[in-house]
Amino acid sequence: MFYVSDRTAITAETIGHSLLAQFEGITDYKEVTIPYVDTPTKAEKVVLQINAAAARDSDQPLVFSTLAEPATRATITNCQGLVLDLFEVFIKPLQEEFQAVPVVRRTRSHRLGNRSAYELRIGAIDYSLQHDDGARVKGYDKADLIMIGVSRTGKTPTCLYLAMQFGIRAANYPITEEDLGSSASLPGPVAPFKDRLHGLTIEPKRLASIREERRPGSRYASIEQCRAEVRRVESMFKQHGIPFINSTNTSVEEISTRVVQKRGLERHTSL
Amino acid sequence: MFYVSDRTAITAETIGHSLLAQFEGITDYKEVTIPYVDTPTKAEKVVLQINAAAARDSDQPLVFSTLAEPATRATITNCQGLVLDLFEVFIKPLQEEFQAVPVVRRTRSHRLGNRSAYELRIGAIDYSLQHDDGARVKGYDKADLIMIGVSRTGKTPTCLYLAMQFGIRAANYPITEEDLGSSASLPGPVAPFKDRLHGLTIEPKRLASIREERRPGSRYASIEQCRAEVRRVESMFKQHGIPFINSTNTSVEEISTRVVQKRGLERHTSL
Known part of the structure; x- marks a missing residue:
């Protein structure tokens, strides 16, 4: 199980744990959390890591991710794991609802939200x-x-x-x-x-x-x-x-x- | 914004906040969190609450939910809000991956996970x-x-x-x-x-x-x-x-x- 995020990966871990808890018997897995994957270059390194796990194991790696920036997300999506990305599925309906385009924040500080x-x-x-x-x-x-x-x-x-x-x-x-x-x-x-x-x-x-x-x-x-x-x-x-x-x-x-x-x-x- | 869950709703809040943070200017909203919606009957009451908000406001209510039980989830999905449910989108690919059907847990205690x-x-x-x-x-x-x-x-x-x-x-x-x-x-x-x-x-x-x-x-x-x-x-x-x-x-x-x-x-x- 990989948890990949352009920020803390706390949301990705939370989502992954919530979903995995729904399946009995799925308990024997290794977890790798990779926060701050905020450029396509960093994402490429993560892809190598996921692909290495895919080559090593008989089971396909699962990747829970929260990647806001489209190019970074696209890079991860091309890995040899099953990628479940929060933004991939939810940003589009929200964009239509708000009639607004999401802002990609690249600054590292000032991230206190509310x-x-x-x-x-x-x-x-x-x-x-x-x-x-x-x-x-x-x-x-x-x-x-x-x-x-x-x-x-x-x-x-x-x-x-x-x-x-x-x-x-x-x-x-x-x-x-x-x-x-x-x-x-x-x-x-x-x-x-x-x-x-x-x-x-x-x-x-x-x-x-x-x-x-x-x-x-x-x-x-x-x-x-x-x-x-x-x-x-x-x-x-x-x-x-x-x-x-x-x-x-x-x-x-x-x-x-x-x-x-x-x-x-x-x-x-x-x- | 409604955060609806059959458990603590912490995941639903986390997801909602992560997604909303992507849109600038979307800051003026009221938040309602409803945890422990674990039966269709409870879900019906929540639907009434969401529909009342929909009737009151010009904007459609947004509903971030994490509902594992299919009947409860189906009930909420029928409300007059835009429902973004974690399980709705992610359970199916996981089910195929694991070749296993998710277990719906109804017990209230023993929920310590790992x-x-x-x-x-x-x-x-x-x-x-x-x-x-x-x-x-x-x-x-x-x-x-x-x-x-x-x-x-x-x-x-x-x-x-x-x-x-x-x-x-x-x-x-x-x-x-x-x-x-x-x-x-x-x-x-x-x-x-x-x-x-x-x-x-x-x-x-x-x-x-x-x-x-x-x-x-x-x-x-x-x-x-x-x-x-x-x-x-x-x-x-x-x-x-x-x-x-x-x-x-x-x-x-x-x-x-x-x-x-x-x-x-x-x-x-x-x-």
């Missing part, structure tokens, strides 16, 4: 880092969202992903054993922001295995402790009507998307 | 956070990469992106004024890992404006100070043969891709 969405994302990363794991609880009035859950349920990567991908200011606050005591009230720092809270939970077995890696043999990592914490935190979520999601078999992308959808938050994807 | 690449990414986020901004300099032997640069050049978001998107264990170490003193040697903690270092620099004006937001009116944010630090850090990079990149007009995606390419690091995109 600058305001980009700056929102960078600002959100900064915010989420500063408000990670219960730090700086005073800034919660500026949060778009506060993720809560017991230790090691995936709050931090989820918040960072929400910030990075969607420009959402996501704080997170760990629910400790103390918080899960008899009172069943929400922890003081997050209680005033009930409408911004979202819970994360996890299967106790999985939690125990994650915690075991961090503190082997500890009470903290024991299955009894994990079971008790999960049971009590889920009951806290339910009692206060806080929506929650189980992270056991769900990726941060998926958790983030569901939380954003549930909350009606705006996505500021700027790529 | 689990080992995913866990690598989560582990890398953890590593990068723990080794952010000069913290825990003792773990550098486990770094894939150590980003260095003066304060506020974008080291942290770059490292987090490298970890999140590509599964790369990226530490970062801030170069202080003290490090830029007369000696011109590399700071002690990073000196033993010269081959893993990558520099970040920035235009002094931009740096001053970023620092001004953090500490208004400070010496730290003054243009003289920023000019001196940038000049000296670039000279340190050059003297020690450390490759560096200027972040002024370059997004974290672009910086990350270039660093990975330059270093020959492996990308572990798992989406």
Whole structure:
């Protein structure tokens, strides 16, 4: 599998992975990503590389590409692989729709696309880092969202992903054993922001295995402790009507998307 | 612009943004993202929403979609928008290539795709956070990469992106004024890992404006100070043969891709 692009190749990889996931059993392949193929000369070198793979293997190489510049794209299309190019198939209908010709950008810098969405994302990363794991609880009035859950349920990567991908200011606050005591009230720092809270939970077995890696043999990592914490935190979520999601078999992308959808938050994807 | 998907719609957004960026002047549009459209019934509701937009506006709605299930896709295709669906155009050639029929996955969980690449990414986020901004300099032997640069050049978001998107264990170490003193040697903690270092620099004006937001009116944010630090850090990079990149007009995606390419690091995109 080749991912070829005149920019970062992140779109080409995303497309390729989305499509390959549709076919069961297609798992045994080598992946080569080649970004910044932005001239026909560079494209010719890539063609040699693809053709060498075609000569070596019995299977035809697959090439997922996002090449905006027509001459570069034409060069790649002539290789001995099966080329699936995003621009090849979609630019024409868009051109007709917009009654406009695409601009080929050759400059390497100034490629921030939507600058305001980009700056929102960078600002959100900064915010989420500063408000990670219960730090700086005073800034919660500026949060778009506060993720809560017991230790090691995936709050931090989820918040960072929400910030990075969607420009959402996501704080997170760990629910400790103390918080899960008899009172069943929400922890003081997050209680005033009930409408911004979202819970994360996890299967106790999985939690125990994650915690075991961090503190082997500890009470903290024991299955009894994990079971008790999960049971009590889920009951806290339910009692206060806080929506929650189980992270056991769900990726941060998926958790983030569901939380954003549930909350009606705006996505500021700027790529 | 509608982004419609039976999963997170991140691919659909990425595709849409890539394509729209090719047309200058197409900037004034409203974006609606609808994830988890995974049944024809849900698709019918989306069609109503698209048709309402079509009736309201003079321009035809554009629909970027990634819909794997044929009946759901067929439902959306019948809307009054211009539908550009990734699966519609690419599944057929892949099916012929693989001599296999795509599997439609209806289960909502277990959608981690390549689990080992995913866990690598989560582990890398953890590593990068723990080794952010000069913290825990003792773990550098486990770094894939150590980003260095003066304060506020974008080291942290770059490292987090490298970890999140590509599964790369990226530490970062801030170069202080003290490090830029007369000696011109590399700071002690990073000196033993010269081959893993990558520099970040920035235009002094931009740096001053970023620092001004953090500490208004400070010496730290003054243009003289920023000019001196940038000049000296670039000279340190050059003297020690450390490759560096200027972040002024370059997004974290672009910086990350270039660093990975330059270093020959492996990308572990798992989406």
